Amino acid sequence: MIFYDIAAMALIGIGHLYLFSLLIDYKKFSLGYVLVIGVLLTFFVGISITLTGLVELNVVLLSLFLVLIGLMNKKLKPLTVIYFALCSMVLFTVIKNGLFSLVRGLYIESPFNYYSWTDSALHFWTLVVLVLAMYIARKKIEQIGRYMVASRWYIPSFILAIVCTLLLLVINYPTISLLAQINALYSKQIYSIILLLSVLLMLIVTISVYMSKERLIEEHEMMLQSQLIDYVNKLELMHDDLATFRHDYMNLLLSLEEGIRTKNIEQIEQIYDNTIAPTTAIINDQQLELVKLSRVKIPEIKSVLSVKIVTAQHKQLQVSVDIPHDIRHVYIPTNDFIRMISILIDNATEEASKSTNKLIQIALFETDPETQYCVVKNSTDAEALDLQSMYNKSYSTKGEQRGYGLFSIKRLLAQHANMTLSTSLESQMFTQTVLLKMDRS
Amino acid sequence: MSIFILEDDVFQAQSLKRSIEEICLAQHIPYNFIEATSRYEHIINKIPSCTYLPIYFLDIEIKHEERKGLEVAQEIRKVDPHGIIVFVTTHSELASISYQYMVSALTFIEKDQPHPERMQKIAACLQHYVTKNKVEHKEDYFFVENAYTSVKVPFHTIEYIMTDDPHRLKLITTNQLIQLYGSLKELEQIDSRLIRCHKSYLVNVQQMKELDVSGQQVILMSGKQVPVSRRMMKKMKAILKDR
Numbered sequence: 001m002i003f004y005d006i007a008a009m010a011l012i013g014i015g016h017l018y019l020f021s022l023l024i025d026y027k028k029f030s031l032g033y034v035l036v037i038g039v040l041l042t043f044f045v046g047i048s049i050t051l052t053g054l055v056e057l058n059v060v061l062l063s064l065f066l067v068l069i070g071l072m073n074k075k076l077k078p079l080t081v082i083y084f085a086l087c088s089m090v091l092f093t094v095i096k097n098g099l100f101s102l103v104r105g106l107y108i109e110s111p112f113n114y115y116s117w118t119d120s121a122l123h124f125w126t127l128v129v130l131v132l133a134m135y136i137a138r139k140k141i142e143q144i145g146r147y148m149v150a151s152r153w154y155i156p157s158f159i160l161a162i163v164c165t166l167l168l169l170v171i172n173y174p175t176i177s178l179l180a181q182i183n184a185l186y187s188k189q190i191y192s193i194i195l196l197l198s199v200l201l202m203l204i205v206t207i208s209v210y211m212s213k214e215r216l217i218e219e220h221e222m223m224l225q226s227q228l229i230d231y232v233n234k235l236e237l238m239h240d241d242l243a244t245f246r247h248d249y250m251n252l253l254l255s256l257e258e259g260i261r262t263k264n265i266e267q268i269e270q271i272y273d274n275t276i277a278p279t280t281a282i283i284n285d286q287q288l289e290l291v292k293l294s295r296v297k298i299p300e301i302k303s304v305l306s307v308k309i310v311t312a313q314h315k316q317l318q319v320s321v322d323i324p325h326d327i328r329h330v331y332i333p334t335n336d337f338i339r340m341i342s343i344l345i346d347n348a349t350e351e352a353s354k355s356t357n358k359l360i361q362i363a364l365f366e367t368d369p370e371t372q373y374c375v376v377k378n379s380t381d382a383e384a385l386d387l388q389s390m391y392n393k394s395y396s397t398k399g400e401q402r403g404y405g406l407f408s409i410k411r412l413l414a415q416h417a418n419m420t421l422s423t424s425l426e427s428q429m430f431t432q433t434v435l436l437k438m439d440r441s
Numbered sequence: 442m443s444i445f446i447l448e449d450d451v452f453q454a455q456s457l458k459r460s461i462e463e464i465c466l467a468q469h470i471p472y473n474f475i476e477a478t479s480r481y482e483h484i485i486n487k488i489p490s491c492t493y494l495p496i497y498f499l500d501i502e503i504k505h506e507e508r509k510g511l512e513v514a515q516e517i518r519k520v521d522p523h524g525i526i527v528f529v530t531t532h533s534e535l536a537s538i539s540y541q542y543m544v545s546a547l548t549f550i551e552k553d554q555p556h557p558e559r560m561q562k563i564a565a566c567l568q569h570y571v572t573k574n575k576v577e578h579k580e581d582y583f584f585v586e587n588a589y590t591s592v593k594v595p596f597h598t599i600e601y602i603m604t605d606d607p608h609r610l611k612l613i614t615t616n617q618l619i620q621l622y623g624s625l626k627e628l629e630q631i632d633s634r635l636i637r638c639h640k641s642y643l644v645n646v647q648q649m650k651e652l653d654v655s656g657q658q659v660i661l662m663s664g665k666q667v668p669v670s671r672r673m674m675k676k677m678k679a680i681l682k683d684r
Binding site: 322323324361363365367371373375377410413414417418419420421422423424425426435437 | 511538539540542543588589590591592606607608609616617618619620621622
């Protein structure tokens with residue numbers, strides 16, 4: 001019996017911590033780490049409660065502990081950490097208690113014998129099942145964590161979580177007289193209210209996850225569409241320019257012919273200086289960089305690239321594109337490629353527009369049929385960068401709430417073994433080179 | 442010193458040849474011959490008879506074939522992996538990063554640049570050529586070549602390699618950060634000058650400056666610090682001493 005109780009206590013601590021670490025998506029915790037800290041947490045809480053006799057410490061210490069651990073992860077905002085701490089605590093406690101009551105009820109109804117240790121054993125096994133279930137559904141839970149923060153139900157669910165925590169404080173046989181009184185008077189009601197509220201909380205979480213998923217997909221589609229429209233517009237514009245040029249060109253030839261016929265070298269010179277020489281500007285025009293995208297045979301990538309290039313050109317950057325051969329496929333999923341190249345070019349654009357030279361170079365090519373390169377270079381005024389820490393979640397030279405770009409590139413790297421990224425800064429050019437090997441598996 | 446020019450426009454070829462002659466005369470750079478031609482077969486055939494490392498000035502667009510120069514460069518690379526290739530090109534084709542990767546071209550000279558700047562650029566190429574011919578040392582590269590990646594960096598620039606996400610590594614050189622898939626065990630076997638100083642670090646012997654015994658780390662030339670595990674301390678001391 002004592003074994004079951006101690007193990008159950010440890011499992012409670014582990015469960016809280018595990019749910020929390022899943023929700024905040026903190027990869028640094030290995031499973032073993034969670035186990036050890038969870039056990040420590042339980043005994044710490046247990047000892048402090050027996051020493052002080054204050055049962056309230058249970059909830060308070062637990063939430064404090066979770067928040068502290070969350071804050072160790074500096075990439076998260078404190079408010080988000082508190083939110084997830086409360087959420088995970090309330091949800092875990094309620095689900096655990098609910099499940100336990102259910103199992104116990106069922107057991108008593110069943111023909112099995114009821115011993116004095118049955119409760120402890122049931123408690124323990126419920127917890128085991130719960131923790132295992134969390135482990136199995138860990139991917140889903142992580143996802144939920146990511147969606148929740150962006151969801152518009154964030155604030156209502158936050159309030160709900162706070163209310164639930166306060167109610168938990170009351171229901172937990174408090175020793176402070178005021179709370180104890182309330183507990184004595186309304187404990188039954190409060191219990192059902194908590195159940196109701198947490199069911200509501202869970203409902204909100206699931207609905208909002210579903211909704212934000214829809215929203216994200218919708219946004220993505222809208223973005224693709226608008227990019228395509230941008231591209232088509234730009235192409236039309238270029239076509240008009242070329243048509244005008246052709247028209248002018250015919251006239252030019254006619255007047256030149258006249259000059260040659262009359263052997264009037266002055267007239268020829270004049271025509272050359274005034275009319276022909278300026279056309280080099282048209283031929284070297286930045287807009288023609290877009291034409292080089294015709295070698296990209298993947299429409300989504302082409303449209304994203306065109307938009308990024310046009311945006312950079314709008315910022316008065318000189319963009320050069322180098323795509324020597326047709327690109328018919330990329331060696332990572334198209335979505336991931338788009339994400340990667342968008343981040344690289346966005347960063348390059350931002351940095352280049354602050355630099356004196358205002359240059360961007362984009363290259364996409366294969367050196368052999370198995371190796372693809374994607375190079376994005378930009379001019380910069382920076383002398384040195386801490387290349388190592390650039391890829392942390394919070395690192396950004398651009399101020400708060402940025403830094404996610406390179407971090408998500410790092411995530412892509414972790415997902416694709418055939419992807420290699422090299423980053424360098426040399427003679428005021430910042431270069432990101434992505435190497436993709438053909439996936440033979 | 443052997444100089445090749447591939448250019449289908451006779452005037453431009455002569456002009457480039459004259460520029461090179463002028464520069465060589467002014468800077469006292471001796472040369473065996475300057476061969477200006479519009480037929481690349483001439484060049485390929487003549488490479489084996491060169492006593493020195495040659496330098497090639499290639500026009501990218503030959504006889505209206507837009508990327509002929511590149512193909513020629515690839516042909517040249519088959520025979521001569523070390524020669525210096527300089528592309529001569531019109532402005533719009535400039536900044537071809539891909540060329541540098543595909544045939545490791547030295548640089549580009551723009552045809553429509555003002556004369557003085559062009560001369561400067563040609564002079565810089567020739568200077569580079571002279572120094573490269575003087576220091577006849579084989580470039581010492583570190584290669585990682587497998588199904589997942591192809592990495593090539595000059596060995597002496599490597600500082601250290603460390604583990605990152607599961608099965609991912611960070612290779613830190615003096616001016617680059619390379620994030621690749623692989624294991625320390627695998628890279629350790631490629632070059633014995635990489636020492637496993639810690640469970641998750643490989644350090645380049647050449648880059649080590651001193652050992653910080655109390656801090657349990659090794660200090661590199663650049664001042665960066667790499668942790669050393671207690672077990673390895675003795676061995677590291679010995680290695681630093683032997684060096």
